[in-house]
Amino acid sequence: MGPAIDKTLLRALPKIDEVMKQHQVNRLLEMHPRSIVVDGIREAVELIRQDILKGSFNSDPANLFDLVIERALKQVAAATRPNLRRVINGTGVVLHTNLGRALLSEAARQAVDAVAAVYCNLEFNLATGKRGSRYEPLEELLVRLTGAEAALVVNNNAAAVLLALGTLARGKEVIVSRGQLVEIGGSFRIPDVMEQSGASLVEVGTTNKTHPRDYRNSISENTALLLHVHTSNYRIVGFTRETTVAELVEIGREYNLPVMSDLGSGFLVDLAKYGLPVEPSVQDTVAAGADVVTFSGDKLLGGPQAGIIVGKRKHIEKMKQNPLTRAVRINKFTVAALEATLRDYLDAERVLEKIPTLKMLTEPVQTIYERAEALVNGLRPKLTTRVELKIMQGYSQVGGGSMPTAELPTYLMSCLPARMSADELAQRLRQTDPAVVGRLQDGCFLVDLRTVQPDEIDLLAAVMADILNSAGG
Numbered sequence: 001m002g003p004a005i006d007k008t009l010l011r012a013l014p015k016i017d018e019v020m021k022q023h024q025v026n027r028l029l030e031m032h033p034r035s036i037v038v039d040g041i042r043e044a045v046e047l048i049r050q051d052i053l054k055g056s057f058n059s060d061p062a063n064l065f066d067l068v069i070e071r072a073l074k075q076v077a078a079a080t081r082p083n084l085r086r087v088i089n090g091t092g093v094v095l096h097t098n099l100g101r102a103l104l105s106e107a108a109r110q111a112v113d114a115v116a117a118v119y120c121n122l123e124f125n126l127a128t129g130k131r132g133s134r135y136e137p138l139e140e141l142l143v144r145l146t147g148a149e150a151a152l153v154v155n156n157n158a159a160a161v162l163l164a165l166g167t168l169a170r171g172k173e174v175i176v177s178r179g180q181l182v183e184i185g186g187s188f189r190i191p192d193v194m195e196q197s198g199a200s201l202v203e204v205g206t207t208n209k210t211h212p213r214d215y216r217n218s219i220s221e222n223t224a225l226l227l228h229v230h231t232s233n234y235r236i237v238g239f240t241r242e243t244t245v246a247e248l249v250e251i252g253r254e255y256n257l258p259v260m261s262d263l264g265s266g267f268l269v270d271l272a273k274y275g276l277p278v279e280p281s282v283q284d285t286v287a288a289g290a291d292v293v294t295f296s297g298d299k300l301l302g303g304p305q306a307g308i309i310v311g312k313r314k315h316i317e318k319m320k321q322n323p324l325t326r327a328v329r330i331n332k333f334t335v336a337a338l339e340a341t342l343r344d345y346l347d348a349e350r351v352l353e354k355i356p357t358l359k360m361l362t363e364p365v366q367t368i369y370e371r372a373e374a375l376v377n378g379l380r381p382k383l384t385t386r387v388e389l390k391i392m393q394g395y396s397q398v399g400g401g402s403m404p405t406a407e408l409p410t411y412l413m414s415c416l417p418a419r420m421s422a423d424e425l426a427q428r429l430r431q432t433d434p435a436v437v438g439r440l441q442d443g444c445f446l447v448d449l450r451t452v453q454p455d456e457i458d459l460l461a462a463v464m465a466d467i468l469n470s471a472g473g
């Protein structure tokens with residue numbers, strides 16, 4: 001048997017209507033919808049009832065009203081807190097798909113803000129007063145930056161690949177190397193996308209070696225396209241042979257077949273001199289003669305989520321006519337953010353400063369060290385509890401399924417609280433606002449300063465101090 005239930009206390013629990021008449025509730029009603037306030041009070045009363053039933057009620061019965069209101073405030077706060085919240089990224093993964101991939105540049109952020117709550121000329125030609133195209137301004141910039149003849153932008157790269165395959169090869173065969181049948185996170189698999197598009201996959205070669213002759217031997221009257229997929233999130237190393245886009249273009253010319261390259265994380269600025277792996281840029285791929293090139297807007301490009309398609313005009317025009325294009329069309333926020341991002345690229349001298357993704361990837365390690373020092377120095381004086389703070393070396397990752405072998409030297413703050421496990425610290429930091437996500441290693445909580453923005457240091461120190469101090473001691 002449980003403890004004796006205090007019936008007097010249960011009877012004394014206030015009625016919802018009575019609580020609604022309290023003056024503190026008026027203030028809540030000014031800020032929040034009535035239904036949410038009523039629900040909050042009902043939940044608060046219920047929680048206290050449960051406490052009484054469990055025998056765990058140990059407050060002063062004279063203050064039941066205040067207690068209900070106090071609990072109701074918490075319920076209302078929880079119910080009205082947005083689900084999508086800011087996160088301080090201490091993981092060191094620059095393009096973290098779960099944390100929203102690329103951060104927009106300042107110009108892109110302003111561009112979105114400028115059209116968010118007002119009308120704009122998204123599809124209205126202000127010169128002629130007639131209908132305009134949402135794609136045209138983006139196409140001009142993309143043509144200029146990539147050297148391609150034409151361009152089209154859709155919702156994401158998965159949609160771009162689907163649209164391109166469906167337009168160029170529906171009911172026909174597409175030849176792909178067995179070494180390039182990739183799966184990208186979130187269940188994007190080349191064989192599945194192929195099936196969705198209505199094209200049939202013809203696999204050639206082996207996992208580690210695919211020769212030009214393998215493609216040649218598989219070409220038939222049903223072949224519509226030669227596809228090259230950039231193995232963006234893994235590497236096959238050792239005894240390998242990949243047929244390059246340039247070699248495919250040669251074969252394509254021989255047999256009069258178009259060649260498509262899915263670059264995944266296409267980039268416009270070569271980062272090899274900053275210690276990142278040598279990979280083909282979008283311009284290189286276009287220059288190699290690929291007829292169609294697809295890549296993401298929010299991977300290494302550092303813009304909004306989008307799927308960018310550049311290539312020969314006749315193929316792009318055909319894609320624009322495909323009804324699927326309407327189903328995967330971009331909205332005004334994407335148009336605004338992408339246009340501003342591409343304009344940032346026109347400023348070649350400053351683009352690494354302007355695009356946060358590029359800035360983080362090319363940050364001098366000394367700057368990251370200084371940020372780690374600033375965090376330690378900001379956090380230490382705020383602590384009223386014993387915590388071991390250290391600066392240590394480590395590696396950051398590009399992320400977003402890009403450049404999987406790249407190891408970027410970085411500095412991390414390691415945090416070992418005396419009164420709390422690192423797991424518990426990590427768990428509690430995920431509940432704060434902003435939430436903080438770091439790494440766990442050898443019983444310590446780590447924050448990689450590469451992905452913490454310079455203007456987030458004070459905020460991060462304050463949030464961490466709050467949680468660490470709450471453990472006492």
Ligand SMILES: *Cc1c(COP(=O)(O)O)cnc(C)c1O
Nearest residue numbers: 156157158184232263264265296
């Ligand atoms: C990331 C990636 C995709 C999918 O792009 P999303 O923008 O995530 O839709 C497709 N192909 C390759 C090779 C990729 O790396």
